Amino acid sequence: MANDFAADDSRGTDDDAAGRKPRVHGLQTYFRVFQNPDLSRVYYRARDGPITVPTLREELGLSKSSAYNYIDELVDAGLFVKLEESEGATQYTATEWTLTIEVDGESLTMGPLTALVVANRTQYPSIDRVIEEHGLEALQECITEARAYDRGETTTRQFAADTGLSYGLAFEVLAAIAELFGFESAEDPMTDTDAPDDQVIDAEVDLSELERKDDPSEDEDAGNAPIGLMERRRQSGGE
């Protein structure tokens, strides 16, 4: 890969060194992004567009001094770049990065999304459980599938099947990721006007075969029974 470089690679030429501005001066901030939920959120927020100290205070509820500290740290680490001022406040933009770990010939590449989720493992026990019991690779699979879920391409049960987690744990970790990434759904419902007029779903299913008729023989209930089991019991004077 063109952008690949390895710390132990002594074959790097002087040309490379001269042509490239040094960017990585230390690893501590990279690790801290995986550990500190606020630092991670600051970085994650900046990926959506330039941020200022007032935006961080307003949107993330950080104190002024914390906002300055996190920005300074990210700038020092090369993860934030300073832009020009806007309305009296300095703007910063995020630099994309990934971190690759190679163990025994297998590599794991992690970026800001994984960092945000890992940094919140204490707040969300399900995240901690996935990491402890299934590893970071499984957590990354959850993040990939959670994004498919956000696009409406998968269901909670499919998410569990695709990640190989139990349904309970899968659901919890999906909810955690959805909350951390700020997934939002429409506040309004779908109605008949949102449905296609086409009665044919596929080769087997033609909706016109569903007749709207009262067929008491197949109704599990008498028409005037309450809907719920507890309601029925209360009505019949049980308990």
Add this chain to the structure above:
Amino acid sequence: MSAGLRPAIIIDSGIIRGTGKPRNNRHTYRQIRRAVESENQTLYLPATMYEELGGDPSKVPSGTDWIDPLIEEGWIDIAPKVSGDASASFSSTTTQRGKLRHAVDHAIRQEKSGDESEWEDTAMAGLADRVLSNAQAARVIIHTTDEPAQKGINRVLAAKWPGYVRTYFHHPHEPKTRFRDPRYFRW
């Protein structure tokens, strides 16, 4: 609101899972209960989803800490099993409700990638169909945490019950804040 348009409200087990166990989320459930009761409503789960939450529909409440405390408070209830055979198919099924559930299953699968069965989700559509067929309520509102299910259920119910059903999709973490607003329990 006109009493004639009073809806029955059906929820997915994902709404409960996403909100958490009642004992750890008392305040949240108190707020949701207030919104539900302000509309004079009850939330219904299909029997199969009660099973999914660890309950036994033949004996409600049966001791699952996911939902029984809410059932005992009287604002959430379980509806009896909806008929339909998952192992049959749309064309081999003779009952209307079984057919409807298979149609929903096909419609959901068309919306998503992967082969995992979504039969549990079809129970919400089957229950809606039963409620409307039996005139147990004049309208139905469904809340689910699966967007393909929202689309699949909506597509099939809109064909059979046009104008009678509204279907909401929520991400798992959304109901705990959204459901403080009674508008989600009103037609």
